[in-house]
Amino acid sequence: xxxxxxxxxxxxxxxxxxxxxxxxxxxxxxxxxxxxxxxxxxxxxxxxxxxxxxxxxxxxxxxxxxxxxxxxxxxxxxxxxxxxxxxxxxxxxxxxxxxxxxxxxxxxxxxxxxxxxxxxxxxxxxxxxxxxxxxxxxxxxxxxxxxxxxxxxxxxxxxxxxxxxxxxxxxxxxxxxxxxxxxxxxxxxxxxxxxxxxxxxxxxxxxxxxxxxxxxxxxxxxxxxxxxxxxxxxxxxxxxxxxxxxxxxxxxxxxxxxxxxxxxxxxxxxxxxxxxxxxxxxxxxxxxxxxxxxxxxxxxxxxxxxxxxxxxxxxxxxxxxxxxxxxxxxxxxxxxxxxxxxxxxxxxxxxxxxxxxxxxxxxxxxxxxxxxxxxxxxxxxxxxxxxxxxxxxxxxxxxxxxxxxxxxxxxxxxxxxxxxxxxxxxxxxxxxxxxxxxxxxxxxxxxxxxxxxxxxxxxxxxxxxxxxxxxxxxxxxxxxxxxxxxxxxxxxxxxxxxxxxxxxxxxxxxxxxxxxxxxxxxxxxxxxxxxxxxxxxxxxxxxxxxxxxxxxxxxxxxxxxxxxxxxxxxxxxxxxxxxxxxxxxxxxxxxxxxxxxxxxxxxxxxxxxxxxxxxxxxxxxxxxxxxxxxxxxxxxxxxxxxxxxxxxxx
Ligand code: K7E
Ligand code: CUA
Numbered sequence: 001x002x003x004x005x006x007x008x009x010x011x012x013x014x015x016x017x018x019x020x021x022x023x024x025x026x027x028x029x030x031x032x033x034x035x036x037x038x039x040x041x042x043x044x045x046x047x048x049x050x051x052x053x054x055x056x057x058x059x060x061x062x063x064x065x066x067x068x069x070x071x072x073x074x075x076x077x078x079x080x081x082x083x084x085x086x087x088x089x090x091x092x093x094x095x096x097x098x099x100x101x102x103x104x105x106x107x108x109x110x111x112x113x114x115x116x117x118x119x120x121x122x123x124x125x126x127x128x129x130x131x132x133x134x135x136x137x138x139x140x141x142x143x144x145x146x147x148x149x150x151x152x153x154x155x156x157x158x159x160x161x162x163x164x165x166x167x168x169x170x171x172x173x174x175x176x177x178x179x180x181x182x183x184x185x186x187x188x189x190x191x192x193x194x195x196x197x198x199x200x201x202x203x204x205x206x207x208x209x210x211x212x213x214x215x216x217x218x219x220x221x222x223x224x225x226x227x228x229x230x231x232x233x234x235x236x237x238x239x240x241x242x243x244x245x246x247x248x249x250x251x252x253x254x255x256x257x258x259x260x261x262x263x264x265x266x267x268x269x270x271x272x273x274x275x276x277x278x279x280x281x282x283x284x285x286x287x288x289x290x291x292x293x294x295x296x297x298x299x300x301x302x303x304x305x306x307x308x309x310x311x312x313x314x315x316x317x318x319x320x321x322x323x324x325x326x327x328x329x330x331x332x333x334x335x336x337x338x339x340x341x342x343x344x345x346x347x348x349x350x351x352x353x354x355x356x357x358x359x360x361x362x363x364x365x366x367x368x369x370x371x372x373x374x375x376x377x378x379x380x381x382x383x384x385x386x387x388x389x390x391x392x393x394x395x396x397x398x399x400x401x402x403x404x405x406x407x408x409x410x411x412x413x414x415x416x417x418x419x420x421x422x423x424x425x426x427x428x429x430x431x432x433x434x435x436x437x438x439x440x441x442x443x444x445x446x447x448x449x450x451x452x453x454x455x456x457x458x459x460x461x462x463x464x465x466x467x468x469x470x471x472x473x474x475x476x477x478x479x480x481x482x483x484x485x486x487x488x489x490x491x492x493x494x495x496x497x498x499x500x501x502x503x504x505x506x507x508x509x510x511x512x513x514x515x516x517x518x519x520x521x522x523x524x525x526x527x528x529x530x531x532x533x534x535x536x537x538x539x540x541x542x543x544x545x546x547x548x549x550x551x552x553x554x555x556x557x558x559x560x561x562x563x564x565x566x567x568x569x570x571x572x573x574x575x576x577x578x579x580x581x582x583x584x585x586x587x588x589x590x591x592x593x594x595x596x597x598x599x600x601x602x603x604x605x606x607x608x609x610x611x612x613x614x615x616x617x618x619x620x621x622x623x624x625x626x627x628x629x630x631x632x633x634x635x636x637x638x639x640x641x642x643x644x645x646x647x648x649x650x
Contacts, residue, residue, distance in 0.1 A: 039479060040489045042069040047509070050441050050502050052454060053112045053126055054475070056080075057496025060107035062128055062139065067441070067452055067502065068477055070491030078137045078146045079107020079130045086594030087146075091568070091603040092523075093292070095301035099133050099151050100286040108132045110498040111162055114141075115204075119166035119230050119446030123508040125208055126501060127162040127171055134158030134200075136171055138208055140294075143513045147292045150210045152200045153285030153307055154181045160226040160239055164204070166446065170213075170268060172237050173200040174223030178246065181217060181309075182284050192246040193372075195220030198309070199239065201268060212287065214275045214308040216266065216319070219372040220246055222255075223264070225330055230446055231337035233355040235269035238340050240328040244371070256346060260379070261328055262321040262371070263342050265358060270318040271310055279315065280308040295522040297600050313373040320362060321376045324351055330396035334405065334420055335446045339384055341405065343394035350394050350407060352423065354384035385423040390416045395436060396499075398443035400450030400480055408435040408455065415455055415478070417485060429485045431476055433459040440480070441502030449504055453478045453485065456497050463490050473497060514578040516599030523601035525570035530554040535646040542567045544646070548582035548596060549574040550623040552648065553616070556631030560644030563608055563637060572601040583619025586633070593619045608635040 042048055048066025051073075056062055060080030064073045081088030081097065088097050088105060097103055107130035115124045125147075126139045134152040139145065152158055152173050160174025174197070180186055181196035198215040205211070221241040229236035244261045247254030274280070285307040292299040312319040326344035333340050340353040360366075361381040369376040393411030400406070404426065407416050413434050417427040435455045442448040455478065460471040472492040479486040518528055527533040527545040533554045535544045542565050547554045553571075561567055571584050575598035585593035589606045596602045608614065618629035636642040 036486070036488045040068040040070065040477065042066065042071070047505060049505055050449070050452065051505050051508065052439065052441070052500050052502045053114075054456070054493050054497035054500040055109045055112050055128060056494060057110065057498055058108050059495030060109055060130070061495065062109065062112055062126070063494050063497070064144070065491070065493075066505075067454070068488065070475070070477060070489055072494070074144060075494065076139060076144055076146065078128060078139065079109055079135065079149070081105045081592070083592035084595070086592050086602060086604070089592040089604070090594045091605060092298040092601075095299040096146060096149055096290045096292060098290055098301035099135070099288045100153065100303065101133060104133050107135065110159060112499060112501040113163050113171075113444065114501045114503055115164060115168040116166050116445055117168070119234075121442050121445055121447075121503050121507065122168075123503055123511070124168075127164060129158050129161040129173060131157055131159050131176070134173065134175070136162045136173060136202055136210065138204075138210060140208075141508045142511050143294065145292065147208065147294070148210055149288075149290045150202060150212060151287035151289070152202075152212065153287040154179075154183070154198050154215060154283070155200055160199075160223050163227050163444070165228040165237075165268075166230045166234050168204050170272075171202045171204065171210075172226055172228070172268070173202065174226055174239050175199070176222055176224060178220030178222060178243070188248050191220060191248050193220070195246070197221050197223050197241070199223060199266070201272070209291070210289070212304075212307055213272065214280055214310050215285075216271060217309050217311055218264065218319075219374065221262065224328065227331050227333045227444070229333055229337050229355065230335065233333065233337035235267060236355075237266045237268050238331050238333065239264040239266065240324065240331040240342055242327045256327055260323040260325050262376070263324050263328065263331060263340065263353070265320045265322060267318040271315050274315045274318070275308055275310065280310040282306050283309040294516070295520060297516070297521065297523050297602065317362065319374050320358075321371055321374055322353060322358065322382050323376065323379045325349070330394070332397040334399050335401055335448060339420055341397045341407070343396065343407065345393055345395070345410075347394070348389055350387035350390050351379075352384045352387065352420075353382045357384065358382045385421070387418050387423045387425065390418060390425055391428070396438060398438055398440040398453065399448050400440055400453075401442075401448040402450055406438060406440065406453055406480070406485075408438045410434055410436065410458075415453070415485065417480075427484045429478065429487060431455045431457055432463055432474070432490070433457055433461055437499040439500040439502055441504065444501070449502070451479070451481050452502075453480045454500060454502070456493070456500060458496075460492070464492060515576055516597060518574065518576055518599040521572070521599060521601060523570070523572070525568070525603065526601045527570075527572050529574070530648065533646075533648075535560075535644055537644055540565050543570065544568065545570045545572070547572050547574050548584070548618065548629075550580070551618075551625035551629045553618075553629065553631050554648040555646035556648050558632070558646045559634040560642045561608060561633055561635050562640060562642070563611060563635060565608060567606045567608065567633075568603055569606060570601055570603045571596050573598050575599070580622060581620050582622055582629070584616060585619050586616035587614050595620060608633075611635050611637055
């Protein structure tokens with residue numbers, strides 16, 4: 001949303017300035033503010049009622065907050081190396097960041113979405129997209145660790161994901177940038193009709209395993225956001241697109257020429273059936289599929305080749321376009337599955353489409369046009385209603401399960417509550433400042449928990465103490481249990497949370513893993529007790545299986561390592577107790593420390609460059625004698641014949 005943001009900022013600087021005025025804290029005094037404080041106060045030792053998972057945007061990660069307190073509970077590394085835990089630095093996790101472009105240490109994550117059963121959040125996994133090097137990740141909500149990352153070939157700018165269908169059958173991913181498919185060397189200004197916009201359909205097995213089933217090779221527009229149908233519209237997916245102009249330069253002007261762009265309505269069940277019956281053709285496409293195994297504590301990366309591509313014209317009755325005014329962004333489906341809300345960023349009104357009317361128009365072959373062979377339905381025959389002049393720059397809509405919708409307006413910097421069916425505006429509340437997405441826990445399911453709403457704001461300005469030119473972004477928590485939305489609190493968020501996913505805490509908290517069973521550890525270099533710790537040499541490779549327990553390493557003195565060796569330190573944390581990690585670091589290592597959870601094994605590589613006696617230590621304050629948790633490795637000259645020796649207390 002950065003680019004959109006800047007664009008809208010530049011064309012509407014005046015409106016923006018007025019909306020970012022100094023009307024903050026207007027109703028925060030006295031008794032009112034103390035009753036608000038009570039609503040967000042979670043006493044020491046007590047737990048929050050909801051988890052909120054915020055995308056990290058350009059941090060590539062996912063952060064976990066408690067609601068209503070706004071306390072940050074954890075940062076989960078997903079697409080970016082994370083020295084705090086060693087993710088992407090340890091030998092076991094480096095494969096997670098492998099791609100067809102090689103090792104990519106960073107990602108841009110926008111939209112988390114929690115798995116569902118029968119349209120309700122089930123709390124098994126959370127998925128999140130990566131925009132820049134198109135990928136989707138699956139994170140376990142038992143371990144809060146990234147377990148799987150699949151790359152999406154032939155796609156560029158995986159923005160319209162990772163939204164899941166109501167039984168977690170599929171995640172779809174759009175391509176934000178139209179690109180040649182297959183990629184090839186060609187003049188950019190010949191893109192019209194030549195570039196494509198493949199939409200990827202990734203299936204999810206019962207054990208969570210992701211599989212790229214097929215890609216729908218759509219015309220070369222930019223597919224921006226998507227949501228699955230639910231309830232009555234289950235089986236369909238809806239994508240907003242922009243740049244139906246197929247412009248390739250000065251997009252802020254040239255991609256805003258047409259009065260209307262399209263929502264693509266895709267009957268994925270029909271296409272899945274078609275593919276199951278042998279439809280589609282296998283086209284080129286190289287992609288990495290990375291899976292983390294909880295037993296070996298190790299990830300493997302497999303490079304895959306080829307993907308089934310479906311031409312939308314080949315599956316009759318599966319793909320349609322619905323006209324939508326002026327550069328749409330958000331595309332949201334209400335809990336009943338009947339209403340599809342498209343937010344034209346430059347439109348003054350909000351268009352709401354009817355799923356039933358769409359089906360009728362399709363049955364009557366009521367088409368007004370076709371675009372590259374895809375039937376275009378009429379606006380008039382699909383529109384359910386229009387929310388008149390709700391605000392400026394609508395982006396995203398969520399639902400409370402009580403028949404109300406909440407839409408964010410970036411330019412007028414507010415959230416507007418309106419009624420589904422009557423389209424009347426019920427309330428509006430300012431946000432500070434320039435809200436992007438909003439999140440109601442479960443807001444993307446059949447059963448939202450309509451108690452809180454979080455506005456995810458782009459600009460922070462004067463809300464907190466200044467911290468130089470860069471301020472963390474800001475979230476605002478609203479109580480939406482009454483007729484009017486009530487702003488309760490602000491809290492800073494890390495990176496750029498575009499979207500977030502919330503869930504009632506009791507659905508997942510009791511399943512949260514406390515430690516890994518040492519007896520189930522199948523890492524090839526595990527040492528399950530101090531007596532199993534070893535040092536072995538194989539040419540110039542030295543493998544050290546070392547244990548950690550409060551408050552020493554075994555072994556803690558090692559000799560016989562030489563300059564030019566490649567030393568693999570395999571660390572096993574012997575603790576079988578909740579929340580007792582140990583860390584490991586050694587001077588001269590060209591990697592981060594690693595943090596090893598109880599029962600887990602992790603490896604760092606150290607290539608000693610100079611002779612000497614080099615210390616290592618535990619990085620996590622684990623006991624009163626944490627500071628004593630240390631040791632030495634003696635490094636001799638490359639041609640020395642110092643015997644290999646390792647001891648703990650001689
Ligand atoms: Cu609107 Cu990436 Cu969902 Cu940003 S996107 S706000
Ligand atoms: Cu182990 Cu500090």
